[in-house]
Amino acid sequence: MTADTLAPPLDLSALEPAMPILSEALMVVAIALPLALAFAALVPAVRRALPHVLALVPLPALIAALAVPRGLSVLVAPYPFRFTLALDAPGALLLGGASLLWMTAGAYAMAYLRQDPARPAFMVWWLLTMAGSFAVFLVADVASFYLAYALVSFSAYGLAAHDDTPQARRAGSLYLALTVLGEALLIAAFVMLASGATDANPQIRDAVALLPTSPWKTPILVLILLGFILKMGLFPLHVWMPLAHSVAPVPGSAVLSGVVVKAGVIGLLRFLPEGVPLPGWGAVLCGAGLFTAYYGVAVGLTQTHPKRALAYSTVSQMGVVAAVIGAGILNGTAGTFTIAAFYAANHMLLKGAMFLMVGVAMASSPRRALAAAAVAGLLGLSLAGLPLTGGAMAKYAIKLIVPEGMSGVLLTLSAAGSTLLMARYALLVARSGTEGTPPRGLAVPALILAGLALVLPFLLFEAVTGLPAAVAFAPSALQKGLWPVALGLGLAALLAWRAPRVPEVPAGDILNALGFLGTASRAIMGGAVAADAVLRRWPVAAFALLAIAVLLAATLTFAAVPL
C-alpha cells in the first residue's frame, strides 16, 4: 500500500527501448507546451487558432500521468542547476485529475468567453497557470518547485481578476498580497531546508530526508506549514479564497478551486517527511484542518451565491485534506500522502464540475436550471461521501488514515456538514436560472467532467489503497457512509423548513474585522512619507552624513583598533 505500488495504468512497456526517453519527453512537453503556447500567443495567428486547441493542450500531461513509470526522474538541466522532473503516486493522481479538469474547463471557457473581447488575455493567463500547475506536480528539485509554485500562484491572479469589477480588483489585490507573503515564507523555509544538503539545489526528497535532524527543524516546519496552508486556505489564512474564487469567470473559478489550491496540497505532501512521526505538528495540522472543515461549512451556509458557497466548500474540504495529512504525519502512517492526494484529486474533479454546473444553470431557464441543480446535487452528495458515488471511495480511503476516536468522529461528522452545504449549493444552483438553453459548449464539458468525477474514484481506489473496491460496498461501510449524509440531509430539510434568519457573512468573513490593519498600514506609510520628508532636508541629511562618519570612526576606534 505504499506510494510506489501505484503503477501507471497505461502500460507502455511494449515500447521498451524508447520508453525512458518517451517518458522524459512526455513530462517535459506537459509543462513546455502550455508555456510555449502562452508566449506564442504574441503572434496573432497563434492567438486566433488557440481557442480551437485549448482543450487539447493538457493532453501530454494526461498521458504522462497515465503512462510515465513512477519514480522516474529526469534531469532536464545538468549540474549545477539540477532542474529535475519526476512523477510519484501523489503527483500522478493530481496531475491526471488536473489535466482532465484543464481539458474540460478549457473547452468550457472558450464557449463561456465567446463574446469577451479580453479572451486572448484570459487564454494567456490560462496557459501560464496550467503550465505552473503541471510543473508543481512534476518537479523534483527545490528551486524548480519554488519557480513552478510562483508561476501557478501569480498567473492565477490573471484568472481571478479577469472580470475587473471593483470586487475582483479587491480580491485580486488581496490574493496577490497574500501570495507574495506566502512566497516569502516558503523561500525562507526552502533556503533553510536546502542549506543542510550538499547541493545548492537539492532534490526535494533528499532535502526533506534531512529535515528531522535539521537544527532548524522547527522554523522550517512552521514556515512550510504556514506557506502551504495559506494556499490551501486553512483558517484563518483562508480570507482570500472565497473572494478570489467567486469573482473569477466560471471556468476560472473551476480551475482556481480545483487545481490551483492543490499546489498547497502537493507542497505539504512534498515537503513533509512521510513515514516519520511528527506528533505535535500532526496534531496542530489535523486540528486546524478539522476546525476549518466546520468553519467553512458554517460560513458557507449563509452565502447567497452558489460560487461563494462552493468557495467556502473548498475551504472546508481543504480542511479535510489537511486533517488527513495531519493525522498521517502524527503517526507517520505510510501511504498517507497517496490517499491524501487521492482525496484531493477527487475534490479537484468534483469541485471543477460543480463550478461548471453553476455556469450552465446561469445560462438556463429556471426549469432547465432544476436539471442542472440535480446534477449539481449528485456531485455534492458525492463530495459529501454518499455511498455508491465516487466520493464515497475517497471518504473510505481517508478513514484508513485517520484513526478512530475523536478526530475520526469529527471527520465523519464533517461529512454531514458537507452534505448540508452541498444541499445549500444545489438549492442556490436551482434558483440561479435565467433564460434560454445552455449552449452545448458549456453543457457538454460540464457533464463529461461530472461523469468522470463520479466514476474515476472507483477505478483508482484499488490502486491507491491496495484494497479491492468491493470493501467500500460492504454493508457496514455503506451504513457508515450513509448516516452522516442522511444526517446532513435531515438537517438541510430542517433548515429548509424553518431556517433561522442568519445574515449573509460577507465573503472574506474575518477579513472585514481586520479593517484596522488597513488603517494601520496607511498610517505607517503616511508616517514614513513624513519622516522621509524630514530626512531629506539638507541640514538633516548633512548632519546624518557627519554622524555616520563620526560614529563609524568611533566604532572602529573603540571596537577594533588595538591601542
Next chain:
Amino acid sequence: MTGVHLFGLAGAALVGCGVYGLLMAPGALGRILAFNILGGGVFLIFGVVARRGAGAGFGADPVPQALVITGIVVAFCATALAAALLVRLSAVDAEVARDGEKEKET
C-alpha cells in the same frame, strides 16, 4: 610647535568652518562657498603632509602637491558647475513665477 603644525591645525579648523557652513548655510551659494572652504582646509592638510615629507633635496613631497593641484582644478569645476546650475535655476524660477502671475491676471 612649528609652522607646519600650525598650518595643520589651521587646516583642521578650516575643515570645521566648512562643515559648519555646509550644515547651516541657508542657500545653495552658501553651501558652494562652504564646500570651497572645506576643500581649502583639506588641501592645506595635503600641504602639511607634503611639507612633512620634505626630503631628497625637495622642500616638500611633490606627490601630494601635485594631487592638490589636480584637486583644486576639480573643486573649481565643481564650483563652476554648481554656480551655473544655481544661476539657471533662479532664472527658471523667476520665469515660472512670472508665468504664474500672468496666468493669474488673465
Next chain:
Amino acid sequence: MSLLASAFTLVFVAAGIGFFAAGTLGLVRLPGTLSRIHALTKADNVGLALIVLGLLPQAASVLDAAKMVAIWLLAQLASGAVAQVMAEAVMAEATLAEAKDAGDAAPPEESRP
C-alpha cells in the same frame, strides 16, 4: 655692504607697510565708496612701490629685479584702471538713484567695495 642693503630694505619695506596700513585704515574708516577707492589705490600704490624698491637690493640677479619692477608696473596699471572702472560704476549708480526719485523707494546701496 650686505648690512647697508639690509638696512635699506628694512627702512623701505617698513615705510611701504606703513602706507599699506594707512590705505587699509582708509578703506575701513573713510565714508563713501569714492574716497575709499582713493585711499586704497593711492596709498597702496606707494606702499607697493616702496616695498619693491626696498627689496631690489635683495634680488639675486638683474632679471629678478626687473621682474619685481614689472610686477609693480602691472599693479599700477591694474589698480589705476580698476579704480577708474569702479568709480564710473559708483557714479552711474548714484545718477540712477537720483533719477529714481531721491531714495525713498530704493534701498540703500551696499557701500562696501
Next chain:
Amino acid sequence: MSALLVLAITAPLLGLVPLLLLGPRTGERAALGMLAVNVAITAGIAERVAQGGRALGYAVGGFAPPLGVGLRADGFAAAMMLMAALVLLFTGLFAMTGPGDMTRKVNARGSAGMPSTFFILLLSLACALNLAFLAQDLFTLYVALELLTFAAVPLVCLEGKAGQLSAALTYLLFALFGSVLYLLGVVLIYGLFGTLDIAHLAGLMAHGAGGWTAAAALALMSAGLMAKAALFPLHLWLPPAHSGAPPAASAVLSAVVIKAPLFLLVRLWSDLAPLPLAQVAGPVFAVCGAAAIVFCGVVALAQERLKLLIAYSTAAQIGYLCLMFPLAASSDGPWSALAWTGGTLHLVSHALSKAAMFLAAGLIAETMGHDRLSGLGGVGRLAPVSVAAFGLGGLSLMGLPPSGGFVAKVMLLTSALQQGSWWIATVVLVGGLLAGGYVLRVVVIALQHPDSDLPDVRECRWRALIALALAFGAMLVGFMPLSPLPFLEIGRPLTWESVLP
C-alpha cells in the same frame, strides 16, 4: 600588462571627438559605436580574467605603484564593468534618434532621441565607471568619482525644468560634500602611509597600523562614498534626481552610476581594510542597508507617481548590497563567499532590471502623457511591451524566480541563516514583500480596464523592446548556479604580484 585596461578608459573618450566636432547624427552614431566597442573591450577583459584565472594589471606610463598609478581588473571589477557597459550600450540605443522619431507618426507625443550632450555624458560615464572599477589608487578613484558626478549631474537636468535643476543642484552639492570627506580620508591615509595604492595599503594596514587615524580615514572615505551612493539616510538627492531626469538618464543613473561608489565601498572594506576592522564596520553598513530596504520600501509603496516609485525602489535596493558586508566579512569561508556572490549578483541584476524599469516607465509616461499611478489604468493595452518589461524587471526586485534577484536573495538568505544573522534574513524577506507590493501595484493597475478613454497613441515599440531586452538580461542572471562564483574570487586578495612585471 594588458592594454585592454587602458583602452577601457580611453576608448569611450575617443567618442567625444566626433560628438564635439561633427554633426549630431554622425556624433551619435560614433558614440553608439564607441559604446559597442566598450562592451567588446570589457567582455575581452572578462574573458582574459576568466581564461587566465588571475587579475590583469597595467602600470600607466611604465611607473609601477606606489610612484605611478596602477590599473587592475580582478573578477569582481570585470563583472561590474561588463554589466555597466551593457547597460550603457542599451540605454544609448534607447536614446538614439530612431526610425519614426523624425516623422513623428508613431508617437503623437514625440519620442525623440536625446541631444548630443546626452551622448557626451554617456561616454564620459563609461570612462568614469571603467576607471572607478579599474583604478587602484585612492586619488585616481577620487578623480573617477568626480568625473562620474560631473557626467551624472547634467543628465538630471537636460530638459532644464525647474524641478530637474533643483534636483541636480542638490545632487551635486551633496555629492561634493561626500567627495570632500572622501578626500579628507585620502589625505590622512597618505599622511600615515605615504602611498595611496590599495594593494600596498592593504599590506601596510594589515596589522592594525595607523591606529585610530587610519580608522577615522576609512570612516571618512566610507561616509563620502555612502553619500554618493545615496545610502539611507543619505538619500535626499536620489528620488528627485532619478525620477525627474529623462528616462534614458534615469536608467543609467539608477542602474550604474550609484553602483560605482558602492563598488568602491566594497573594495575599501573587503580589499583595503584589515579584516578585524571590516568585521566591526560591517554591521554599521548592514544597519543602514536594512533601514534603507524597509524604510524606502515603505515610502515607495506610498508613492503616487511611477517614476518616484522606481526611484525610491532604487534607494531601497541599494540596501541589499550593504547587507552583504557583515556576511562577507566573516571568517566563515564558504558562507562569506556565498554572500559575496549574492551581493554582486544583486548589484548586476538590479542594474539590468532597474534600467529596464526606468526605460519602460519613461515609455509608459510618454504614451499616457503623465506618470500618475491613479491614471495609468489600462496602459497595458497601449504599451504592452513596456508593461511587460516593467513587470519582468520587477520580478528581479521581488526576488522571484527566474531572475537574478531571486538567486541573489537565496544566496544572501542562505549565508545569513548559516551565520545565524536572523535579522538580516528577516530584512531580506521583508524587502522582498515590500518590493512585491510596489511592483505588483503598478502591474495590477496597468492590467486593469482603463477608467477613462485611453489616448490614441502607441508605445514606441522598438524602444520598448530594448527595455524588454534588459529585463530579460536580469532574468538570465537568474540562471546562475546557486553556489559561489569562482570568477568573482579571481584576483583576491589584492596584490600586484604576478600582475605587473
Next chain:
Amino acid sequence: MSLLFDAVLCLLLLAGALGVVATGAARAAVIAFIGYGLLLGLAWVRLAAVDVALTEIAIGSGISGVVLLRCVRALPATPKAPAPNPLLRPLAAMVSIAIAVALGAAVLALPEPAPSRAADVATALPATDLGNPVTGVLLVFRALDTLLEKVVLLLSLVGVWALSRDPACRGRPDPLSLEPAPAPSAFLARVLAPVGVLVGLYLLWAGADHPGGAFQSGAVLAAMGLLLVMGDQIRIPATQNRGLRLMLLAGPFGFLAVGFAGWATAGVFLGYPPGAEKAVIIAVEVAITLSIAVTLGLIVLGPPAGEERS
C-alpha cells in the same frame, strides 16, 4: 619670527573662513572668499609649494571668484530658501568643533618621520629631464590623473553648456555687460592683455623646471581673454565654432594622442619617447594650456544663448 608670521597668517585664514561662513550677505561672502583664497596662496608659499600657491590664487581664488561674483549678480537679492532652524546652530557648532579638534589631533599624530615619495621622485625625475618635481609628478608619474582632470574640466564645460536653453548648445554666451565697455576697461585690455599673455607663456615655459605650468599659465591666459571680452576688444565666440572646439579638444586629446604614441615609442601608454621626453612634455603642456585657457574662459562666460537669427 616666521612662526609668528605663520600664526598671524593662520588666524587671518581662519577669520576669513569664518567671515565667509558667517556672513549673511552673498556678495560680501564671496568677496571674503576671494580674500581667503589669497591668504591660502600665502600659506602655500609658506609650505614650500609655490606651484600650488600659483594654482590656488589663479584658479581657487581668481577664476572661482569671478564665477561666484557673476553668480551673485544673477541671483535675486532676497534668497527664497529659509535658513535652517537657528536652534541647530549650537549643535552644528559643536559638531564642527569636534570634527576640527579630532582632525587637528589626527594631523598632529601623523607618524614621524613622515612617509614620503620624495625619494622615489628624486630617483625617477632625472630621466624625464624636468627640473620641477611637481610637473614631473603631474605629467609623468601620475599623468593619468592629469589627463583625466582635463576631461573633468571639459566635462564641466559641457555641463555648463547643457544649461543652455538651446538643446543643441549653440550660439554665443550672453555678454558680461549689456552696456559698452567703459574706457578704462578698454584701455586696460589693450595694454595689459599682451603683457599678460607674455606672462602666461612665461609661466608655461618656466613650469618645466621652476614653479608654474599649464594650469597657472592657462588661468592667466583665460583671464586675459576675459579682459579682452570685457574691454570689448574681442567678441565672444559662438560655441559651435569649429576652431573653438578644436582648441577645447587640443589639450585632453593631444595628451591622449601622446599617451597612445607612448605605446609606439616607449612601449607603454603615457610613456614618453626616451631622449625626447622634455620636448614632448612641453608640447603636451602647450596643448593643455591652450585648452585650459579656452575652457576656463568659456566656463566663466556661461551657457550659450542659442542660435542667433541672422
